Amino acid sequence: MLKGKKFSFIKNDKTFVPLDGWGSKSTPYCTATITTIQPIKEDTMIYAIDSSSIQVAETEEGSLYAVKSGITMAINGCELMHFKIGPVLFYLSEETIRYSTLDHRLTKFVLFDNDLAKRLIRIRVERAIQMELSRQFSKSIILIDGSLKSSIFESKNQSIKNVAENCSLYRNSIIGISKASKLKVLDRVSLPLTKIQGPAYMDIDLIIQSLVRNTIGNNLMVKLGNNSIPVLRADIVTTHGDKDESLGKLLGNDSIIQGYPETLRLAHHISTFTSTETSCLIGHVLSNYDVTEIASEDIRKTLLGSIPV
Amino acid sequence: MKMLSKKDNELLMLAMKTDTASKGDYLLIEDEKVKKKMIAQIYDEEYLSSQSLIEDIVKDEVVTASSTENLHDPLNIGILSRMLRDARMFRAKIRAAIDLSDKLSSDVTWIPSRVYSKVRRLKISELDSLLGRTGVFPIPLGKAGVDNEELEIYAEDLDGKLNIITGRKESGNSHLSKKLVKTLVQHGACVIVFDLNNEYRGIGCKQDGSPSSLADQTIVLEPGNGLTFTLGYCGKAAISNMLKNALDMPAASLREFFRIWDWLENKQTLDIEALGNAINTWNINELVRDALISRHHVIQASRIFDDNGKGDGGFRFENLIAKKCGGLAMIFNLGRVTPVVRRMIVELVLSKLVDLLEKMLIPPVFLFAEEAHLYVRDTYWEDIITRMRHFGIYATFVTNQPDAISDGIYRQVDNIFLFNFTNDIDLDKISKVSLADNDTIRSIVRTLPQRHCLSIGRIVCDLPIVIKIAALEVLTLGETKKFFIK
Numbered sequence: 001m002l003k004g005k006k007f008s009f010i011k012n013d014k015t016f017v018p019l020d021g022w023g024s025k026s027t028p029y030c031t032a033t034i035t036t037i038q039p040i041k042e043d044t045m046i047y048a049i050d051s052s053s054i055q056v057a058e059t060e061e062g063s064l065y066a067v068k069s070g071i072t073m074a075i076n077g078c079e080l081m082h083f084k085i086g087p088v089l090f091y092l093s094e095e096t097i098r099y100s101t102l103d104h105r106l107t108k109f110v111l112f113d114n115d116l117a118k119r120l121i122r123i124r125v126e127r128a129i130q131m132e133l134s135r136q137f138s139k140s141i142i143l144i145d146g147s148l149k150s151s152i153f154e155s156k157n158q159s160i161k162n163v164a165e166n167c168s169l170y171r172n173s174i175i176g177i178s179k180a181s182k183l184k185v186l187d188r189v190s191l192p193l194t195k196i197q198g199p200a201y202m203d204i205d206l207i208i209q210s211l212v213r214n215t216i217g218n219n220l221m222v223k224l225g226n227n228s229i230p231v232l233r234a235d236i237v238t239t240h241g242d243k244d245e246s247l248g249k250l251l252g253n254d255s256i257i258q259g260y261p262e263t264l265r266l267a268h269h270i271s272t273f274t275s276t277e278t279s280c281l282i283g284h285v286l287s288n289y290d291v292t293e294i295a296s297e298d299i300r301k302t303l304l305g306s307i308p309v
Numbered sequence: 310m311k312m313l314s315k316k317d318n319e320l321l322m323l324a325m326k327t328d329t330a331s332k333g334d335y336l337l338i339e340d341e342k343v344k345k346k347m348i349a350q351i352y353d354e355e356y357l358s359s360q361s362l363i364e365d366i367v368k369d370e371v372v373t374a375s376s377t378e379n380l381h382d383p384l385n386i387g388i389l390s391r392m393l394r395d396a397r398m399f400r401a402k403i404r405a406a407i408d409l410s411d412k413l414s415s416d417v418t419w420i421p422s423r424v425y426s427k428v429r430r431l432k433i434s435e436l437d438s439l440l441g442r443t444g445v446f447p448i449p450l451g452k453a454g455v456d457n458e459e460l461e462i463y464a465e466d467l468d469g470k471l472n473i474i475t476g477r478k479e480s481g482n483s484h485l486s487k488k489l490v491k492t493l494v495q496h497g498a499c500v501i502v503f504d505l506n507n508e509y510r511g512i513g514c515k516q517d518g519s520p521s522s523l524a525d526q527t528i529v530l531e532p533g534n535g536l537t538f539t540l541g542y543c544g545k546a547a548i549s550n551m552l553k554n555a556l557d558m559p560a561a562s563l564r565e566f567f568r569i570w571d572w573l574e575n576k577q578t579l580d581i582e583a584l585g586n587a588i589n590t591w592n593i594n595e596l597v598r599d600a601l602i603s604r605h606h607v608i609q610a611s612r613i614f615d616d617n618g619k620g621d622g623g624f625r626f627e628n629l630i631a632k633k634c635g636g637l638a639m640i641f642n643l644g645r646v647t648p649v650v651r652r653m654i655v656e657l658v659l660s661k662l663v664d665l666l667e668k669m670l671i672p673p674v675f676l677f678a679e680e681a682h683l684y685v686r687d688t689y690w691e692d693i694i695t696r697m698r699h700f701g702i703y704a705t706f707v708t709n710q711p712d713a714i715s716d717g718i719y720r721q722v723d724n725i726f727l728f729n730f731t732n733d734i735d736l737d738k739i740s741k742v743s744l745a746d747n748d749t750i751r752s753i754v755r756t757l758p759q760r761h762c763l764s765i766g767r768i769v770c771d772l773p774i775v776i777k778i779a780a781l782e783v784l785t786l787g788e789t790k791k792f793f794i795k
Contacts, residue, residue, distance in 0.1 A: 072376065079376035087386050262375075270372055275361040280389035 040248035048143040048263035062093025070271035134166035148235035150214040190231035229259030333775030349401035357396035451779035476728020481760035533612035539623035547660035555652035673701030682713035724766035
């Protein structure tokens with residue numbers, strides 16, 4: 001069965017993409033047309049947003065989380081400035097969540113599952129920032145890390161749809177760029193794009209909408225640079241549906257390095273928690289909130305021993 | 310400050326930026342549970358470094374270099390993060406312990422608690438009182454410690470001791486040497502200086518050039534100008550030592566010289582002129598005569614000796630010392646004489662001093678010798694540090710070439726004043742033979758600023774202390790002469 005197959009091995013649960021694509025067997029999916037993107041040198045402000053959340057501590061009643069966000073701004077190929085917001089602490093317990101507008105079933109999920117709780121906090125903080133940006137500025141491009149997809153964690157008046165509406169109202173464009181997609185079919189679909197020399201995109205609306213609900217805007221596979229660079233999934237909402245113009249302005253006003261916008265890369269770096277910050281957060285909690293640290297152990301390490309697994 | 314770890318006699322301490330301490334400072338580690346105290350000295354300082362901390366710093370640097378940063382940090386975590394980045398690790402050597410009766414002890418076989426120990430900087434005054442470091446004749450050297458406390462050593466700790474002042478050039482060796490000479494004279498001591506650069510005469514003058522309080526007690530001696538001996542005063546032994554060691558006179562010629570000397574002495578006509586005449590007329594082998602004549606010419610040209618013995622009787626140590634009983638700096642200016650004459654003077658002076666000390670005609674003297682390897686013969690070193698100490702010549706060697714002094718001397722040294730050395734070879738030499746441990750020497754001495762020295766030995770009760778040597782209120786000559794003047 002395996003004889004003659006091409007393998008791309010998975011290491012440490014990380015996504016790897018074949019450097020030269022999957023080969024001729026991917027062509028049956030490739031029916032969409034490819035459109036090249038021309039950089040437009042018209043001054044347009046690019047805002048990129050990213051955020052991250054971590055669990056800081058656990059109590060008998062709930063968990064303490066921290067969230068951090070980064071906003072970067074660029075115009076005409078130069079990064080202007082960046083904002084670091086946070087870290088901000090959130091304590092989720094039955095008592096604190098009781099007064100929230102969250103759905104009853106969702107609160108249960110959030111209290112039981114730390115990953116969901118982190119996601120909830122991150123999405124809510126991100127949406128709040130996106131809402132502000134989308135109504136404070138006009139004729140700009142807002143870059144988001146990830147797809148433009150409604151989430152159950154959004155609040156009703158700060159959803160991605162509200163952000164998109166604001167963008168339309170203030171003539172902003174919003175582009176969600178995903179570094180990797182769980183939809184494996186997209187890797188195969190994007191093969192023709194890897195063969196193209198310059199920046200280009202292909203429409204994948206039909207594929208996405210048949211597989212995923214709640215996405216907004218146009219769904220594209222884009223290649224933002226020259227030569228063999230990764231092809232990314234991009235969801236885009238523009239004022240007049242002019243994807244070419246928005247993508248052209250993105251290329252003209254942001255630095256694209258290794259096929260990824262520099263603003264988004266910087267936003268990612270400034271929004272991630274470093275181990276020093278995590279240590280400082282623990283120190284802050286211990287010294288400011290009259291709490292007691294109790295002895296704890298790493299169950300995996302205790303059970304499996306000190307050999308790394 | 311918190312204790313992190315201990316290995317052998319070395320402690321690793323964690324300190325934040327607010328913990329003011331630096332290399333050379335002493336720490337008191339007080340274990341409140343067992344009521345014991347330990348004294349340790351910081352010898353090195355480094356950042357608290359981990360891979361993640363370095364990655365954070367690099368990341369921040371790259372991010373802030375690429376765009377202007379604006380922060381909204383409601384919990385002020387950034388301040389904590391910056392504190393962590395500035396956290397330091399002090400490496401300290403355990404020097405002593407303090408027992409329950411507050412007495413210094415060498416029992417350092419216990420480990421202070423990491424949890425219950427309190428660490429604080431020890432003031433120099435506290436250290437002094439623990440060591441019981443007192444004396445009657447203080448020598449204020451300068452300041453020490455982060456608090457800039459006045460530090461003084463005691464002349465008693467230099468008395469009868471062998472001292473070395475060393476450091477790279479222009480680091481402050483001579484400055485300290487002059488300070489010691491000046492204070493010893495003020496305390497009534499008789500100090501003899503072999504001055505190579507004509508710089509110690511400034512002790513007799515204030516900064517503005519006017520006479521200082523030591524002007525009367527500072528005597529500068531140079532051949533033909535105050536330094537003129539008579540042959541009779543020097544004696545046969547001193548002259549023969551000079552001929553043998555400084556002028557390399559062969560044994561056969563030396564024997565003939567003794568005969569001539571005895572003849573002249575019996576005739577009571579012992580002077581340079583008579584000696585010359587006798588050599589010329591003496592019935593001896595012509596080669597021996599040539600050897601004696603050539604030496605006679607050197608002696609005559611040196612201007613160390615009274616030509617015909619009809620002068621004012623020549624220089625006499627005992628007379629001068631008796632006259633200046635309140636202290637005396639006898640500065641032998643060797644800067645303007647040839648190396649041969651230099652060696653002749655040193656040979657004569659040391660021989661004569663030993664003779665006078667043996668006869669108890671003069672009190673013990675402190676001898677300061679700058680770059681002594683240039684004029685003291687190899688065999689004399691051992692004499693100075695072993696035999697002459699018993700007669701009452703207490704030497705202080707000043708050099709910027711530590712390898713010029715042999716290991717044998719270093720092993721017998723009582724006090725060392727170490728100024729800055731950056732050269733690894735010099736540091737190697739010093740750290741191998743010094744009274745303190747290798748790590749302390751290498752780390753502290755390498756970073757000592759100008760006029761700061763690490764004092765080791767009896768003067769500091771064997772606990773090394775970094776001292777910032779105070780400025781001299783007398784004229785400090787000896788600066789390097791320069792062509793381009795700023």
